[in-house]
Amino acid sequence: MSVLRAENIKAYYKLLDGDVKAVEDVTFSLEAGEILGIAGESGCGKSTLAATLSTVILPPLKLIGGRLIIEDGKNIFELRERTLRMEIRGKYLALIPQSAMNALTPTKKIKHLVIDAIRAHQPRMPKKEILKTSKKQFEEIGLPPRVLESYFFELSGGMKQRSVIAMSSLLNPKVLVADEPTAALDVSTQKIVLNLLVSLKEKGIVQSIIFITHDIAVLRQIADRIMVMYAGMIVEVGGIEDVVFKPLHPYTQGLISTVIVPEPDIKEKVLTGIPGAPPNLKDPPPGCRFHPRCKFVMPECKKKVPPLASKNGKIVLCWLYT
Amino acid sequence: MSFVTGNIILETKNLTKVYEVGLFKKGSIMAVDNVSFNLHKGEIISVVGESGSGKTTMAKIILKLLPSTDGKILYNGKDISEFKKKKDLINYWRHVQGIFQDPYAPFNLFYKVDRVFNIIFNLFEKPFSREERKKMIESSLEMVDLNPKEVLGKYPHQLSGGQRQRILIARSLIVNPEILLADEPTSMIDASTRVDVLKVFLNLREKQGLSIIFITHDVGLAYYISDRMLVMQKGQIVEEGKVEEIIANPKQEYTKKLLSSIPTLTKKWEFFEKNETS
Numbered sequence: 001m002s003v004l005r006a007e008n009i010k011a012y013y014k015l016l017d018g019d020v021k022a023v024e025d026v027t028f029s030l031e032a033g034e035i036l037g038i039a040g041e042s043g044c045g046k047s048t049l050a051a052t053l054s055t056v057i058l059p060p061l062k063l064i065g066g067r068l069i070i071e072d073g074k075n076i077f078e079l080r081e082r083t084l085r086m087e088i089r090g091k092y093l094a095l096i097p098q099s100a101m102n103a104l105t106p107t108k109k110i111k112h113l114v115i116d117a118i119r120a121h122q123p124r125m126p127k128k129e130i131l132k133t134s135k136k137q138f139e140e141i142g143l144p145p146r147v148l149e150s151y152f153f154e155l156s157g158g159m160k161q162r163s164v165i166a167m168s169s170l171l172n173p174k175v176l177v178a179d180e181p182t183a184a185l186d187v188s189t190q191k192i193v194l195n196l197l198v199s200l201k202e203k204g205i206v207q208s209i210i211f212i213t214h215d216i217a218v219l220r221q222i223a224d225r226i227m228v229m230y231a232g233m234i235v236e237v238g239g240i241e242d243v244v245f246k247p248l249h250p251y252t253q254g255l256i257s258t259v260i261v262p263e264p265d266i267k268e269k270v271l272t273g274i275p276g277a278p279p280n281l282k283d284p285p286p287g288c289r290f291h292p293r294c295k296f297v298m299p300e301c302k303k304k305v306p307p308l309a310s311k312n313g314k315i316v317l318c319w320l321y322t
Numbered sequence: 323m324s325f326v327t328g329n330i331i332l333e334t335k336n337l338t339k340v341y342e343v344g345l346f347k348k349g350s351i352m353a354v355d356n357v358s359f360n361l362h363k364g365e366i367i368s369v370v371g372e373s374g375s376g377k378t379t380m381a382k383i384i385l386k387l388l389p390s391t392d393g394k395i396l397y398n399g400k401d402i403s404e405f406k407k408k409k410d411l412i413n414y415w416r417h418v419q420g421i422f423q424d425p426y427a428p429f430n431l432f433y434k435v436d437r438v439f440n441i442i443f444n445l446f447e448k449p450f451s452r453e454e455r456k457k458m459i460e461s462s463l464e465m466v467d468l469n470p471k472e473v474l475g476k477y478p479h480q481l482s483g484g485q486r487q488r489i490l491i492a493r494s495l496i497v498n499p500e501i502l503l504a505d506e507p508t509s510m511i512d513a514s515t516r517v518d519v520l521k522v523f524l525n526l527r528e529k530q531g532l533s534i535i536f537i538t539h540d541v542g543l544a545y546y547i548s549d550r551m552l553v554m555q556k557g558q559i560v561e562e563g564k565v566e567e568i569i570a571n572p573k574q575e576y577t578k579k580l581l582s583s584i585p586t587l588t589k590k591w592e593f594f595e596k597n598e599t600s
Contacts (some may be wrong), residue, residue: 041514
């Protein structure tokens with residue numbers, strides 16, 4: 001059963017000199033108990049998608065169209081701001097923001113932020129009770145209770161990120177949207193944070209996770225399914241192993257071929273990369289947005305956006321497979 | 323990929339840097355602790371470690387941007403702390419150049435990218451004419467696989483991170499250095515354009531015999547690009563050796579932990595290992 005279904009979501013940044021088409025026609029569904037990875041390079045719209053999915057759409061970002069349907073069939077883009085705040089954000093859908101290093105207020109202790117967060121949903125809950133439950137939650141995910149009594153700057157990078165994750169999951173949201181949660185962390189801390197995210201799901205604190213990153217090797221470790229995003233569009237969707245080992249879309253192929261890992265055969269491999277640079281989303285190329293960099297480019301690619309084709313259990317947006 | 327390397331051109335002996343912190347309550351941080359290594363001509367070594375392990379401090383000392391607390395750096399047998407006069411310093415910087423992490427910061431958004439080349443010409447004793455400069459810029463841009471016509475005259479926002487970083491590499495190549503010190507040069511560049519930057523480093527070594535010190539936190543990159551690897555932890559070099567040997571057979575606990583934390587494509591981790599809290 002899907003806990004979240006996105007249908008043709010479009011979100012543009014409305015600027016004076018034109019629209020930045022950051023999210024274009026994104027459709028997917030998130031099943032219960034699944035970790036869905038979204039991979040893409042910087043500027044491909046993945047953080048904009050994260051903001052849109054967590055319903056934090058602030059100007060100049062504007063939702064142009066599309067529906068986001070939750071379990072009971074409601075389109076949450078149609079809900080009123082007050083209902084969103086009380087019932088959806090943090091309770092059904094929670095966002096782990098990108099920059100854990102400066103995501104929290106430095107002048108308040110973590111416990112004050114926790115009380116603030118819970119009171120937004122249960123205004124009458126006494127402080128003591130909040131502290132008791134949050135202490136339990138923090139311990140459950142392996143954070144010492146002293147974290148609650150600390151200021152943000154007293155914690156190490158990994159601790160900061162884990163406290164942010166703990167706070168995002170305080171109300172046991174069904175869906176957790178994690179936007180580059182390990183971006184500024186060391187590899188060993190990254191592993192601890194990934195471990196925490198998986199355990200949140202295993203313990204049933206959250207049901208499903210959308211994990212956004214530029215690092216395919218990280219997704220390989222934790223994701224069940226993966227969507228590859230390029231210039232605001234989803235170009236390939238499939239099971240993680242299918243995409244990593246048998247990529248279909250030329251962009252995915254290029255992206256996978258650039259992953260450098262310390263394994264014996266990497267030195268012999270000739271890394272090719274992808275020529276050119278990602279397009280400016282103010283004026284994306286017509287047709288398939290990847291065509292100026294694609295080595296299999298055909299006349300159709302320049303004219304029309306390819307239809308979604310399904311092949312070998314994957315969905316791919318490319319004229320090669322239609 | 324084996325490469326015949328020449329004489330030692332840079333050598334550090336017991337290099338140490340202590341940062342004094344605090345105004346009333348004095349404390350000190352040992353950022354670089356007794357580091358000794360050498361660099362041969364035409365060799366690429368990489369310095370690997372987690373954040374806070376002292377990699378960048380070491381780079382800054384080698385580039386003479388920071389004084390060391392103790393220890394010596396010998397460049398072609400000469401102690402670099404004796405370079406105090408402007409002439410000596412300029413001479414040193416003409417042979418040892420640095421490239422840093424951020425390919426965005428060195429560019430002024432309001433000016434064309436050509437401007438970043440201006441200051442490097444101060445390192446030459448004799449002034450060059452406009453024509454000569456242009457020729458030098460163009461030939462060094464070609465060395466980093468950029469088409470001068472495509473990049474010159476553009477504004478920074480019109481170029482990708484990889485292109486900008488290659489422009490900065492081209493800039494440091496104008497003086498024809500012997501040693502290039504690259505401090506996390508690819509960490510802010512996208513995967514698809516990162517490869518181009520790495521290729522440039524490998525080409526420069528092959529064609530010009532450049533020696534490169536490549537500082538990174540990414541062991542995969544270090545393995546791909548370098549001949550030898552130094553693993554740093556808390557300011558000390560805990561392991562040193564050929565990259566193939568370290569990857570295949572790490573000796574120190576720290577190196578093992580570092581290697582096991584790197585996500586790879588072929589192998590999937592087992593989660594919920596015990597004693598993994600920090």
